[in-house]
Each structure stands twice: as C-alpha cells, then as structure tokens.
Amino acid sequence: MFKKVLIANRGEIALRIIRTCREMGIKTVAVYSTADKDSLHVRFADEAVCIGRPSSAESYLNIPHIMAAAEITNADAVHPGYGFLAENAKFSQICAGHGIKFIGPTAEMISAMGDKITAKETMIKAGVPVVPGSGGLLESVQQAKELAKNEVGYPVILKATAGGGGKGMRVVWHESELEKAYDTAKAEAAASFKNDGIYMEKFVEEPRHIEIQIAGDQYGTVCHLSERDCSIQRRHQKLVEESPSPFMTPELRQKMGAAAIKAASAINYESVGTIEFLVDKNRNFYFMEMNTRIQVEHCVTEEVINFDLIKEQIKIAMGEKISGENYEPRNHAIECRINAEDPYNDFRPSPGRITSLNTPGGHGVRVDSHVYAGYVIPPYYDSMIGKLITIARTREEAINTMYRALSEYVIEGVKTTIPFHLQLMQNKDFREGNFTTKFLESFKMQ
Amino acid sequence: MDFKQIQELIKIINKSNIGELTIEENEFKITIKQKEERVQTFVTAQPAPVYSPGPTQSSQATLSSPAEPAPVAAKPDNLVTIKSPMIGTFYRRSSPDKAAFVEPGDEITPGKVVCIIEAMKLFNEIESEISGRVVKILVDDASPVEFDQPLFLVEPA
Numbered sequence: 001m002f003k004k005v006l007i008a009n010r011g012e013i014a015l016r017i018i019r020t021c022r023e024m025g026i027k028t029v030a031v032y033s034t035a036d037k038d039s040l041h042v043r044f045a046d047e048a049v050c051i052g053r054p055s056s057a058e059s060y061l062n063i064p065h066i067m068a069a070a071e072i073t074n075a076d077a078v079h080p081g082y083g084f085l086a087e088n089a090k091f092s093q094i095c096a097g098h099g100i101k102f103i104g105p106t107a108e109m110i111s112a113m114g115d116k117i118t119a120k121e122t123m124i125k126a127g128v129p130v131v132p133g134s135g136g137l138l139e140s141v142q143q144a145k146e147l148a149k150n151e152v153g154y155p156v157i158l159k160a161t162a163g164g165g166g167k168g169m170r171v172v173w174h175e176s177e178l179e180k181a182y183d184t185a186k187a188e189a190a191a192s193f194k195n196d197g198i199y200m201e202k203f204v205e206e207p208r209h210i211e212i213q214i215a216g217d218q219y220g221t222v223c224h225l226s227e228r229d230c231s232i233q234r235r236h237q238k239l240v241e242e243s244p245s246p247f248m249t250p251e252l253r254q255k256m257g258a259a260a261i262k263a264a265s266a267i268n269y270e271s272v273g274t275i276e277f278l279v280d281k282n283r284n285f286y287f288m289e290m291n292t293r294i295q296v297e298h299c300v301t302e303e304v305i306n307f308d309l310i311k312e313q314i315k316i317a318m319g320e321k322i323s324g325e326n327y328e329p330r331n332h333a334i335e336c337r338i339n340a341e342d343p344y345n346d347f348r349p350s351p352g353r354i355t356s357l358n359t360p361g362g363h364g365v366r367v368d369s370h371v372y373a374g375y376v377i378p379p380y381y382d383s384m385i386g387k388l389i390t391i392a393r394t395r396e397e398a399i400n401t402m403y404r405a406l407s408e409y410v411i412e413g414v415k416t417t418i419p420f421h422l423q424l425m426q427n428k429d430f431r432e433g434n435f436t437t438k439f440l441e442s443f444k445m446q
Numbered sequence: 447m448d449f450k451q452i453q454e455l456i457k458i459i460n461k462s463n464i465g466e467l468t469i470e471e472n473e474f475k476i477t478i479k480q481k482e483e484r485v486q487t488f489v490t491a492q493p494a495p496v497y498s499p500g501p502t503q504s505s506q507a508t509l510s511s512p513a514e515p516a517p518v519a520a521k522p523d524n525l526v527t528i529k530s531p532m533i534g535t536f537y538r539r540s541s542p543d544k545a546a547f548v549e550p551g552d553e554i555t556p557g558k559v560v561c562i563i564e565a566m567k568l569f570n571e572i573e574s575e576i577s578g579r580v581v582k583i584l585v586d587d588a589s590p591v592e593f594d595q596p597l598f599l600v601e602p603a
Contacts, residue, residue: 072590
C-alpha cells in the first residue's frame with residue numbers, strides 16, 4: 001500500500017489524482033512552479049513543494065527537481081498524470097532507480113510504443129491490423145511507385161518519419177502525382193525537421209478516430225474497457241469525446257477490443273493505456289498508435305463503465321491483480337474540453353483572471369476543473385481549464401444535457417470555447433453521429 | 447497537545463490571515479506568531495542527517511553544475527532575502543563537526559558560501575550574490591527546503 005504519492009503534474013489532472021488518493025487513504029504531495037502557487041492542486045494536497053520557475057522546462061519537466069521533491073517528502077510513488085513526463089521513458093527509469101514506484105508502465109514499454117516504426121512492427125508481429133505501408137523509409141521514387149501500385153493501393157499518404165503537425169505529408173490520389181509529391185514531401189521534411197526520411201501509408205479516407213481503453217497488471221493479464229470516439233478534432237487536438245461511439249457495432253467492438261488486448265499483451269503492458277485506431281467508412285480498423293498513460297478523456301469511460309480508472313491505475317502499481325474481465329459501456333457519456341481560447345478568433349489563447357464562475361450541476365453532469373473565481377490562468381501551460389462530462393441513457397439525451405449544462409457554465413474574464421460547444425451540440429451532423437476527423441475543417445462559428 | 451497536533455496547527459495558521467494565536471489548555475500554553483516570511487511548515491520525519499563519509503573538499507565539490515548563486519529579493523525595511531535556488535535538504539555546515547558557514551552578524555560578500563543544499567546525494571554549495579551582514583537564518587539545520595524558499599535575511603552593505 002502506498003503511503004504517499006507525489007503528483008508530477010498540475011491543473012485538473014493533478015486535482016483528479018489527489019481526489020482518488022484521498023479516498024484511498026494515501027497522502028499526497030503536490031509540486032508546483034512559482035506561477036502555480038495559488039493553484040487548487042497545491043491547496044488540496046497534503047504537502048506541496050515548489051520546484052522551479054514558471055517555464056515547464058524549469059519545473060514540471062525538470063526531472064532532478066521532481067526527484068529531489070520526492071526525496072525530501074519521502075514519497076513512495078509518483079503519478080505522472082498526462083503530458084509532461086507521463087511518457088518519458090527516462091523518467092520512468094529514474095524513478096525505478098530511486099526505488100520510487102512510477103505509476104505507469106516501465107521504460108521498456110514506453111520506448112516500445114514511442115517509436116512509430118518500431119510500434120508498427122510490433123503490432124504486425126502481434127497480428128494487429130495496421131495501416132498498410134512501406135514498413136520503412138522510402139528509398140526511391142521507383143520503389144514508391146511500385147509499392148503504391150502493387151501493395152498499398154491509391155490513395156496513399158507520404159509522411160515524414162521525424163515529423164508531426166502535418167509537415168512533410170502529402171496525399172497522392174493517382175500515380176501521375178506521385179513523383180512530384182515525393183520530391184516536395186522530402187524537401188519539406190528536410191526543411192522542417194532536418195531529416196528528409198519519408199515513408200508511405202495507405203491513406204484512410206474520412207477516418208473516424210476510435211480508441212480502446214485497456215488495463216494490464218504486473219502479472220500479464222490485460223483487459224479492455226471499450227471505446228471512445230474522438231473524431232471531433234481541430235488540428236489534431238481533441239475537443240469532444242464520447243462513449244459509446246455512434247459508429248460502433250457489437251461486432252466491431254468485439255474485434256477492436258480483441259485487437260487492443262493483443263497490442264497491449266505484445267509488450268506485456270502494465271498500467272492503464274489506450275490503443276488508438278483509425279476506422280474507415282467500411283468499418284475496417286487500423287492501429288494508429290498506443291498512448292502509454294492515462295488520458296484526458298478517461299472520464300468518459302469512467303462514467304459509462306462506472307469505474308475509477310485512476311484508482312485502478314494505482315492498485316495495479318501497488319501490485320494488485322485485475323480480474324481480466326472486459327467492460328462494455330452502459331448509457332452514454334460525452335465530454336467537452338473547455339479551453340481558455342476564443343472560438344471567434346481562430347481559437348486564440350486567452351489567459352487571464354477569471355472574474356466570475358458558475359459551474360453547471362444537476363442530474364448527469366460531471367465537472368473536472370481546477371479553476372475558481374479569482375484564479376489567474378497562467379500563460380505558460382496548455383489552455384484547458386476544465387472538462388464538462390454529461391451522462392444519460394441515450395446519446396440524444398446526453399447531448400441535450402450537455403447543451404443545458406453548457407448554457408449554465410458561466411466563466412467571465414477570459415474567453416472560452418463554451419460558445420463553440422453550444423453550437424456543436426446543435427449541429428445536425430453531430431447530432432446524427434455523422435462525422436469523421438475531417439468534420440471540424442468545414443465547421444464555421446455562427 | 448502532541449507534536450502532530452502542533453504541526454497541523456502551524457500548517458493551518460500559515461495558510462490563514464491569523465497573525466498570532468495563543469492556546470491555553472490546563473498547564474499547556476502555546477503561542478504561534480506569523481511573521482512576514484512564511485512559517486516553516488515543511489516538516490517531515492527526518493532521519494538524523496547522514497553526511498557523506500570522508501568529506502574532503504573535492505568529494506563535496508562534486509557538483510553536476512557549478513555552485514549556484516542564490517537569488518535575492520528586496521524587502522520593504524531594506525533587508526534582503528536570500529532564497530533557495532533548488533529543492534533539497536539545507537545544511538548550515540559542511541559536516542557535523544565543522545563550524546557553520548555563517549552565523550547571524552557575519553559579513554558576507556558575493557561568492558561566499560552560505561550553506562549547502564543536498565539533493566540525491568549531491569551536495570551543492572550555495573553562494574551569496576550580495577554583500578552585507580547576515581541578520582537572521584530562516585531555516586533550521588537539516589530541514590527540507592523548496593525552490594524560492596527564503597533562507598537568510600541580510601542587511602545589504
């Protein structure tokens with residue numbers, strides 16, 4: 001049994017972890033930068049240690065400072081939350097080296113899934129469907145042409161191996177466009193990442209992003225807790241998540257769940273994690289990546305499965321066995337991420353002081369947020385100030401409850417994405433479950 | 447009132463606006479005063495400090511980075527605070543049998559080592575950035591300190 005857990009994070013997830021630790025009778029240590037002195041997670045924790053200046057690099061990403069804080073408070077475990085050091089293999093290893101339990105996977109597991117090409121190879125060996133592709137880097141236009149024609153099939157996408165954010169990516173619909181796309185993708189990759197290596201994948205048209213929550217214990221048992229649909233994304237950032245997916249069928253869930261378990265078992269995964277899949281219009285699904293951490297949208301699963309995922313994560317870290325039972329969703333839950341951004345001005349960040357706050361309540365409403373009236377949102381970290389989750393018996397009711405709750409959610413002093421979510425909840429295609437990851441590209445604020 | 451209750455009391459007062467609190471209980475009386483700098487609430491069960499064996503200058507000077515200068519902040523009544531640049535355990539002397547680096551009343555100059563802060567078995571000598579006279583030492587020997595925690599009150603020269 002852990003006596004004391006240090007939470008190496010901030011904001012709403014730090015609060016989330018502290019809450020569960022409280023219920024489990026575990027003492028908590030909050031770490032904070034000087035900018036987070038008045039943060040709620042600092043006040044709610046049993047102890048708090050200031051670990052540095054506002055910038056993430058000097059505080060929440062500063063491994064020596066965090067380890068020193070763990071040392072002087074005699075913490076026996078560290079929970080990394082999400083983001084920051086949650087998927088930092090080195091940090092997981094350093095904790096282990098200090099005899100402090102990292103509440104998450106081992107360094108090996110993190111590394112196995114961190115490198116995209118290695119992860120894909122591991123999945124292929126495990127029999128998990130992956131997006132067909134070149135397997136490694138492309139060596140010539142000729143090779144690319146042959147691959148696209150004989151193995152992968154058009155449309156294809158060329159991607160930079162060192163890349164991200166859409167750079168060094170080109171979709172190719174016909175062989176006649178391939179050579180030009182090949183050259184420009186390489187040039188862009190070289191310019192953006194100093195690495196012109198590109199690989200090829202089948203371009204999954206109008207995919208849905210559907211992920212499966214999994215959990216594995218230290219003894220090799222792995223189970224899944226069904227899906228979340230996270231297709232509503234803006235520039236690859238999730239804005240709305242829900243479970244069950246409106247596109248799911250019992251048969252697809254069974255197949256994807258089995259694939260997710262295979263994926264996690266292939267690396268002997270310990271702790272909670274998520275396997276992300278792309279699902280095309282024919283309900284073919286392909287492994288995209290694995291997130292070896294607790295995720296922002298874990299609350300959605302918690303509400304439809306009635307399970308405390310953080311508690312499960314801590315129990316697994318303490319050496320408890322999981323039942324191995326899979327869980328299917330009951331009822332319907334939706335989460336809207338509330339960000340301090342202006343949806344009328346290209347979602348420009350809006351830090352500052354919250355002058356007035358009223359959080360929604362009532363049947364079927366959950367709010368996970370670390371802000372309060374008078375709180376100053378610092379400019380150094382991400383813009384998410386809260387998560388609003390609604391639960392109801394049907395999807396339509398969950399949407400209506402969300403609309404009602406959003407209209408009660410008053411945050412003054414900063415701009416928030418509440419107006420965006422209100423409009424989304426009234427959008428015909430969204431309400432009909434008719435959306436893919438491309439949906440927001442054509443969505444316009446009224 | 448036992449030690450744990452007193453600890454809790456100090457924590458509560460530290461977070462409040464209470465300036466001074468006195469409690470009398472039978473033959474027991476305690477007064478807790480809050481000063482401008484925060485009451486040191488950071489208490490954990492500390493084992494007796496274990497200094498590295500054979501503390502020669504070279505082994506203690508094993509630093510991953512050069513000795514850190516400690517940041518200062520101006521105080522209204524002209525006194526300046528030397529604050530901790532790191533997290534760890536604060537030591538006033540290089541080993542139990544040696545004299546403390548500074549005592550109240552001592553004169554210090556930039557570069558003078560005022561204390562050691564130890565973290566993960568590395569001893570870091572903390573140097574003063576200012577000249578002046580040490581007025582008060584704000585932290586007990588061998589207690590944990592956090593980033594920016596006030597360590598010394600100094601009257602600048």
